[in-house]
Amino acid sequence: MPRSRRSFLKQSVATVAAASVAGCAPDGDGESGAASDGGTRGAAPGTKAIRLPAHTLRAVGETVLPAELGDDGRERAVAAFERWSDGLEPVAELAHPYLVPETRYSGPDPRPGWAAQLQGLEKECRARFGSELGEIDVAGRRKLLAGPVGQAGTGLGSPSNAGHVAVALMAHFFRSPTATDLCYGRVIAKQQCRGLDGALGEPVHVAGSEGGAP
Amino acid sequence: MSRVIESDVCIIGAGITAAMVAERLAERTGASITIIEAGQRTASLAERTNTRARMLAYGENPYPNDHIPDQTGTGNMYRQMVVGGSAMHWGGAIPRYSPEDFRIRSLYGVGFDWPISFDDIEPYYQEAEERIGAAGEQGPEDCDPRSKPYPMPPLPLSYNLARMREWTDSAGIPFWTQPWARNTEPYRGRNVCQRCDTCAVCPTGAKYTPDFAFDQLLAQGRIDLVTRTLVRRLALEPGTDRIAAAEAVNRDAPAEPIEFRAGTFVLAGGHAWSSHLLLLSGNSRFPDGLANRTGNVGRYMTGHWYVSGFIDLPMRLYPGIFANNSLLTHRFASPGPLDRYVRHDIRLWESDVGRAPRLRNGDGSLLWGDEIMADWRERTDSGATARIRSYYDVLPDRDSRLTLDGSNTNALGDPMPRIDYRPAQTSLDLEGHTHKTIFGRFEHLARAAGGSMMSTRTSRLWEHPGGGCRMGDDPATSVVDRWGRTHDHENLFVVGAPTIVSSGCANGTLTFCALSLMAAEEMEKGLNG
Numbered sequence: 024m025p026r027s028r029r030s031f032l033k034q035s036v037a038t039v040a041a042a043s044v045a046g047c048a049p050d051g052d053g054e055s056g057a058a059s060d061g062g063t064r065g066a067a068p069g070t071k072a073i074r075l076p077a078h079t080l081r082a083v084g085e086t087v088l089p090a091e092l093g094d095d096g097r098e099r100a101v102a103a104f105e106r107w108s109d110g111l112e113p114v115a116e117l118a119h120p121y122l123v124p125e126t127r128y129s130g131p132d133p134r135p136g137w138a139a140q141l142q143g144l145e146k147e148c149r150a151r152f153g154s155e156l157g158e159i160d161v162a163g164r165r166k167l168l169a170g171p172v173g174q175a176g177t178g179l180g181s182p183s184n185a186g187h188v189a190v191a192l193m194a195h196f197f198r199s200p201t202a203t204d205l206c207y208g209r210v211i212a213k214q215q216c217r218g219l220d221g222a223l224g225e226p227v228h229v230a231g232s233e234g235g236a237p
Numbered sequence: 238m239s240r241v242i243e244s245d246v247c248i249i250g251a252g253i254t255a256a257m258v259a260e261r262l263a264e265r266t267g268a269s270i271t272i273i274e275a276g277q278r279t280a281s282l283a284e285r286t287n288t289r290a291r292m293l294a295y296g297e298n299p300y301p302n303d304h305i306p307d308q309t310g311t312g313n314m315y316r317q318m319v320v321g322g323s324a325m326h327w328g329g330a331i332p333r334y335s336p337e338d339f340r341i342r343s344l345y346g347v348g349f350d351w352p353i354s355f356d357d358i359e360p361y362y363q364e365a366e367e368r369i370g371a372a373g374e375q376g377p378e379d380c381d382p383r384s385k386p387y388p389m390p391p392l393p394l395s396y397n398l399a400r401m402r403e404w405t406d407s408a409g410i411p412f413w414t415q416p417w418a419r420n421t422e423p424y425r426g427r428n429v430c431q432r433c434d435t436c437a438v439c440p441t442g443a444k445y446t447p448d449f450a451f452d453q454l455l456a457q458g459r460i461d462l463v464t465r466t467l468v469r470r471l472a473l474e475p476g477t478d479r480i481a482a483a484e485a486v487n488r489d490a491p492a493e494p495i496e497f498r499a500g501t502f503v504l505a506g507g508h509a510w511s512s513h514l515l516l517l518s519g520n521s522r523f524p525d526g527l528a529n530r531t532g533n534v535g536r537y538m539t540g541h542w543y544v545s546g547f548i549d550l551p552m553r554l555y556p557g558i559f560a561n562n563s564l565l566t567h568r569f570a571s572p573g574p575l576d577r578y579v580r581h582d583i584r585l586w587e588s589d590v591g592r593a594p595r596l597r598n599g600d601g602s603l604l605w606g607d608e609i610m611a612d613w614r615e616r617t618d619s620g621a622t623a624r625i626r627s628y629y630d631v632l633p634d635r636d637s638r639l640t641l642d643g644s645n646t647n648a649l650g651d652p653m654p655r656i657d658y659r660p661a662q663t664s665l666d667l668e669g670h671t672h673k674t675i676f677g678r679f680e681h682l683a684r685a686a687g688g689s690m691m692s693t694r695t696s697r698l699w700e701h702p703g704g705g706c707r708m709g710d711d712p713a714t715s716v717v718d719r720w721g722r723t724h725d726h727e728n729l730f731v732v733g734a735p736t737i738v739s740s741g742c743a744n745g746t747l748t749f750c751a752l753s754l755m756a757a758e759e760m761e762k763g764l765n766g
Contacts (some may be wrong), residue, residue, distance in 0.1 A: 089606040107294055116298045118437070119316040119326070122698060124309050126316065129296065165605060173603050176596045181296060190596065197594035197609060203557055206594070206613050213557025214293060216431040216441065219421065222395045222559050 073134040075108060075188065079141040082157035086164040087172075087189050088196055091205070100196045104182075107195055108134060111183060129183060137188035140171065204229060239484070239496040244271040244461065245764060247483055247499035249468050249514065250506035251276075252322020253746060254733035254753040256447035258503055260368060261757040263459035266764040270460045271497060273485060275467040276319035278448070279303045286440040289433070299438035300325055305488070307647040308467070312639075312656030313540075313699050314509040320464060321447045322507060324746065328436045328561065329418035329444045331371055331747040333362050335570040336382065337580065338741035341630070345578045347663050348632040351738045352710045352719040353755075359384055361751035361758075366416075369445045369750065370424040373416030380571040381413070389421045392430065395559035397587040400552055401623060402564060405585070408685030410678075412564040415584065418445040425449075436561045463497075465489060469651060470518040471502065471527055471729070478522070480729045491649060501728050501760055504706075505753070508538070508734040512639045512705035513654040515731075528706070528723040528731070533716045535639035537707045538658055540699025541740045544675050545626035547590045547691040548683045554621035556589040569627075569678070570742050578663075579671045581629035581742045583678065588624040591691055592616045622691065625682070627675045628700065628742040632661040639705050658699045701745035703734035708752075721756030728763075732756045 084101040092100060113132035120127070147167055148156045156164060168189050175186030179198065185191035196202055200213045209226035246262060248255045251274035259270050279300040280288045288299035303319040303326075315323040336355035341348045359382075366373075367388050374391035375381060391414040394402065398414075405412040419430045420443045430443035442449070454460040465488045474481040483497040504511040512535045516526040526534050564585040572580060594613045598604055604612055642655035672695060683690050709715025712724035721730045733749035741748075 087606050089610045091607060091610070110291075111295060112297070115295060116301075117296050118292055118298045119304075122313040122315060122700070122702070124311070124314050124316050126304065126306065169603060172596075176603070179594050179596050179609075183295060193596070193606075193609070197613075200557070202594065202610075206610060206617060207555055209555055211555050211557040213560075214434045216433040218431050219393050219429065222393045222432060222562075223399060225396050226555050226558065 073108075073132070073138060075105065075134065075138050076141045076145075077105070079145055079156055080105070080188070080192070082155070082164065083141070083144070083168070083189050084192060085157075086161050086168060087193050089205070100199075100201075101192070103199070104192050104195045107182070108137075108191075133183060133185070133191070137191065140188050144168070239494040241496045241498060242271060242461075242463070243498045244269040245499060246270045246501045246503065246760070247497045248272045248503040248505050249483060250274065250322065250504070250510065251320045251447070251451065251462065251464075252505060252507060252733075253324035253447045254507075254749055255322075255503070255505035256450040257365065257368060257750045257753040258505065258732055258757045258760070259454055259460050260450050261364075261754055262760060262764065263454055263457070265761050268501075268764045270454075271499065272451070272460055272462045273466050273468055273483065273497060274320050274462065274464045275305060275308065275488070276317070277302055277464045278320045279325060280438075281448075282440075282442050285438050289435050289438045289440045292438060293435065305467075308653070309645075310509055310513075310654040310656065311642060311645060312654075313658065313702060314654070314656060315507065318510075320451065320462070325446050325448070326437050327418075327746065330744045331366065331369065331373075331416050331418050332565065332567070332582070332743040333381075333383070334741040334743055334745075334748050335380070335567055335580075337571055338630075338739070338743075341578075341580075341632075341739070345575060347578050347667075348630075348661070349709075349738050352708055352715075355382070357719075358748070358751050358755065361754040362747060364754050365747055365750035368450075368754075369418045369747075370420055370427065371416050371747075372419055372421040372430075374414040376413040376565075376567065377411050380411075380567045387416065389424060392417055392419065392421055392559075392562050395562060395587070397554045397556070397558050397621075398562060398564055398585075400554060401550075401585055401587075404550070404552070404686045405564065405566075405682065408682050410566055410583075410682065411568055412566045412583075412585065415563045415565040417562075419443050426453075432559055434557075434559060434561050463495075466495060467649075468497075468514060469649065471514065472518070473520060473522065473527075473726075478726050480527075480726055486649070501730070501763065503756070503760070504729070504731045504735070505733060506735075508702045508705060509639065509654050509656065511731050511733075511735040513641070515706070516639075516641050517651060523725070528716050528725045528729065530725050531713050533707070533714065535705050536635050536637070537633045537704045537738070538637040538639055538656055538699070538702065539633040539704040539737065539740045540631065540658065540702040541628040541742055542631050542695070542697050543626055543628050543700065544672055544679075544693065544695045545624070546676075546679055546693035547588060548623045548625055548679070548686070548688050549591070549691045550621045550623055550686050550688040552621050552686070553618075554587060556587045556592070556622070558587065560587055562586075567743070569675075577670055578667055579629065579674045581627040581671070581675055583625065583627050583675075583682075586624040588622040590622050590624065592622055620688070625679055627678075628744075629671050629675065630664075630739065630742050631699070632664045632739055633704055634659040634661045637704070656702075658702075699740075701734075701740055703737040703740055703745060703749070706731040706735035707738050708736045709738070719755070720759035721752065722759060730756050730760060 176190040179194040182191040182194040245268035292299040339351040342350040372389040373387035428441040468485045518527040637659040641652040645653045706716040732753040
């Protein structure tokens with residue numbers, strides 16, 4: 024039975040994760056994909072929280088995330104990114120690559136740079152448009168972002184390696200189970216603990232997406 | 238003055254082969270068993286939910302404290318030194334070797350025959366599958382021989398793999414489901430797989446990891462598990478070739494040595510650290526290291542290489558349904574008569590390569606939100622991607638070798654291992670033919686689907702490594718006999734990966750476990766006699 028797209032976007036991944044098996048859902052609420060939020064809220068152990076300017080970050084979200092998410096969906100995506108950012112631990116030991124004897128660590132903390140980028144965007148916006156970023160249209164925001172994103176963005180890999188906060192936000196969303204389901208118009212729920220029973224069937228449609236794009 | 242700990246059996250290393258030996262000896266003998274592990278415990282099952290989440294979110298190691306920083310060798314080797322060993326992180330793939338793997342000299346005139354046949358090891362494969370909890374599908378009998386059914390039904394084919402198997406059937410190549418150490422039914426107190434798709438860290442306990450076996454044995458009072466304790470050398474009984482003690486230090490009190498005395502010693506340190514300890518243990522009677530009278534310790538280090546690629550398929554698939562299941566064929570590992578030697582497996586997975594979201598389109602133009610989604614949909618609507626990979630048999634040279642590296646020492650001043658792998662000239666001569674043959678089969682598969690190869694690559698990473706203490710009937714060319722008993726020391730066994738002769742063309746862990754169970758059976762004779 025297809026579900027409404029709104030309820031899918033709001034509930035699907037968290038519900039699948041929580042209902043499938045006790046012990047699979049991490050501590051965070053995981054609204055846009057429990058696993059991608061890192062299972063934590065607040066600062067990672069031993070680190071000081073570096074909050075990104077919320078208002079500007081949301082203005083960026085409206086600019087770089089799909090409009091088809093709607094205002095609520097974009098807000099959830101940005102909030103999930105904020106939780107992920109809060110939980111990020113710089114210079115953490117990374118999973119060992121296969122048959123590599125040396126230990127590898129994640130890079131330095133990207134958040135001070137990201138916060139500065141958002142502050143810079145506001146300054147630039149006021150200088151060029153006389154307004155805050157959230158008050159100008161999306162086309163204007165993209166003009167402001169095109170240069171730095173174009174320089175920093177080579178792909179949508181690990182968000183913590185993104186050279187610009189807008190790329191990090193996009194990477195965080197587009198790598199999520201929610202984005203995959205939205206792309207295919209099907210409830211795939213990748214990397215959620217889904218049980219074995221549903222594996223064989225073709226994933227059910229997200230309501231409103233029959234035949235392809237929602 | 239050393240503290241002394243005595244037992245009937247002393248197992249050095251607490252990985253999967255130690256678990257096999259300890260479990261079997263605990264069931265079939267009354268022997269007291271001590272297991273020494275240089276590492277410590279890592280994330281418990283309860284903790285793996287959150288470490289998994291952080292691995293997904295940030296790429297972090299889901300097994301904290303799973304290695305010892307200064308205990309680091311050079312060359313391809315596993316990082317883990319922890320209770321459970323590298324089988325904490327493993328994906329759980331447990332194919333058997335093929336009968337041909339044990340007789341390649343007799344059948345094909347290359348490499349070396351093992352001192353055992355497939356029929357010799359088959360009952361121990363079954364026992365290992367039952368101890369681990371194997372879920373598998375019987376393949377065609379001529380290339381997947383087995384005497385009894387798998388303990389559990391196979392993991393279900395996903396929608397993606399079912400479509401892919403229709404395709405491989407049309408190509409005339411039999412594929413079946415990869416056997417896994419993951420439960421499809423409740424088994425030995427562990428959960429059923431929930432398709433979390435992060436098998437390197439399983440949050441449900443459906444994947445076998447050795448810590449489960451150790452916890453049960455500890456609860457039964459059948460083993461002592463001594464952690465954070467590094468064995469630095471083995472010592473002989475005065476005037477004999479028997480091993481008297483394992484000399485160790487607790488890493489928290491390195492000035493206070495510990496001496497583990499036992500009637501039987503078992504080296505279960507995996508492909509690198511078992512040979513390493515033997516070489517470290519040289520003395521006046523064995524100046525080049527224990528069990529090394531004929532100079533074979535550390536030699537014939539082996540593994541297999543692979544070729545891989547991605548295939549563009551004209552079908553609608555949904556990557557993410559079950560990325561950690563795969564299709565497998567051993568048809569080409571059991572090829573029948575050959576004009577020129579080449580043996581390999583083939584595995585197939587769902588994949589999103591070439592069909593993942595991207596920031597720039599094919600022209601290099603920057604994309605934003607809806608444009609990224611539209612570009613992504615266009616590429617997922619137009620077809621699907623399959624990942625394909627073949628392990629192929631590479632024969633080790635005698636000088637494929639682990640040595641002590643005096644330029645790299647730990648905090649105690651002990652030299653660390655260095656592995657310099659080297660293929661036999663036969664394998665180098667066959668490499669081009671091997672690649673051409675396998676890529677031809679990839680192309681055949683792609684064409685059968687109306688698809689095409691997107692990309693191919695070759696790798697010389699020695700995967701599923703082993704060797705260093707290879708088994709044989711002749712002490713002049715081997716370190717241990719078919720039971721893993723060293724030729725030079727009647728109360729010293731080496732188990733698992735170090736004892737293999739070659740790596741065949743399949744993941745090795747199940748074979749390492751089966752060989753360990755064979756060795757345990759031999760140990761039982763002495764312990765029960």
